Amino acid sequence: MALDLAAVLLIVSVMLVVAFLLLTISLMRLRGTTGELQAALEDESGARDRAALLLTIASAVNSSLGLEEVLNVALTHAGRIMGAVAGSMYLVRQGKAEMHREASYNLTNRARGSLRRIDEEPLHSVLTAMRPLVVKLDERTAPGLEAGGHPQHALVVPVQRSGQLMGAMELYLTGWRELTEDQADLLNGVASQAAIAIRHAQLYQAQEENALTDELTKLPNRRALAQRFLQEMQRARRHRKAIAFMMIDLDHFKQVNDTYGHLNGDAVLAELAQIISTGARESDVCARYGGEEFAMILHETTEAGARTLADRIRAKVAAATFPGGLKLTISIGVAATDEPALFTSLIDRADQALYAAKQGGRNQVRVSDMKGPGARQHTKPGAPEPV
Secondary structure: HHEEEEEEHHHHHHHHHHHHHHHHHHHHHHHHHHHHHHHHHHHHHHHHHHHHHHHHHHHHHOOOOOHHHHHHHHHHHHHHHHOOEEEEEEEOOOOOOEEEEEEEEOOOOOOOEEEEEEOOOOOOHHHOOOOOEEEEOOOOOOEOOOOOOOOOEEEEEEEEEEEEEEEEEEEEEOOOOOHOOOOOOOHHHHHHHHHHHHHHHHHHHHHHHHHOOOOOOOOOOOOOOOHHHHHHHHHHHHOOOOEEEEEEEOOOOHHHHHHHHHHHHHHHHHHHHHHHHHHHHOOOEEEEEOOOEEEEEEEEOOHHHHHHHHHHHHHHHHHHHEEEOOOOOOOEEEEOOOOOOHHHHHHHHHHHHHHHHHOOOOEEEEEEEOOOOEEEEEOOOOOOOOO
């Protein structure tokens, strides 16, 4: 009887041990499942946070069609995510294996590295891998920081759309840093949103430029001229500089159209636009005012300087041979002043001077007397050409 009781107790003990082991295993599995669930929830929460951040960035970069603003918004958001001390945004120049810096923050004026070649560092490694990388900067091309010094490392993020390289962001760091997979994914998301917004802004800019460009001569049109004149007046006031305006008219152009046809007349206008624009200085604004009339805004130019340039252009036109073997001349009206109160009257006074040149026999320059009612004759018809 005692033996039977001992056997029963042994069996019960074994069963309890087995049950305990099974319970332990179940608890371990439950704990593992809980950990997995917690990790999954954390991943999901992180994904939600990243998605919300990308949505915010997408909304910000697509809130404007101005290319400069789009670049600045995308760059500063990316820099803020990574804690960069400064940043640059580069865009590819069409047909060239190089990028130019189009936006930046916290850099010195005229900072080094405004041009990056695609086949050289720091871009080469990143564009080969086509993913964000932290690279060491060459001190010769590292840009200066507003806070002083030069960064030694940059996080470079390629910007591409549908496999087409559009540009790159350089985010300047205080030291070397390893990117996590989540950070790389987030930066790729920012770059993707930036690429879409940049393309939209570029298309809008192209449309704006087309609206401001004369189709025949490829010069700025009258609308663009008005915008630039307003800018130049503001700059002249701010810096207390002179400004000049020039009106140019092709003499006897109606006879050209009537005799040789409008196609030849168009070719003549295109050639005249080329002569005028090549005769101007880089800072001058040349535009087609309408019909056979052209106009020029002369930045920081006195009456004497404008008169000299007008003589030079008139002489170049008189010496040129136009399509159809034609020899043609122009008349020019000039107005210049350093008096801010008279800036708004420059176009009207130059037009009056042009009228005086036409009435006086054409092929001459007349300069408006900004302090008097009329215009002074400067170059007489048939006078020796200035050298």
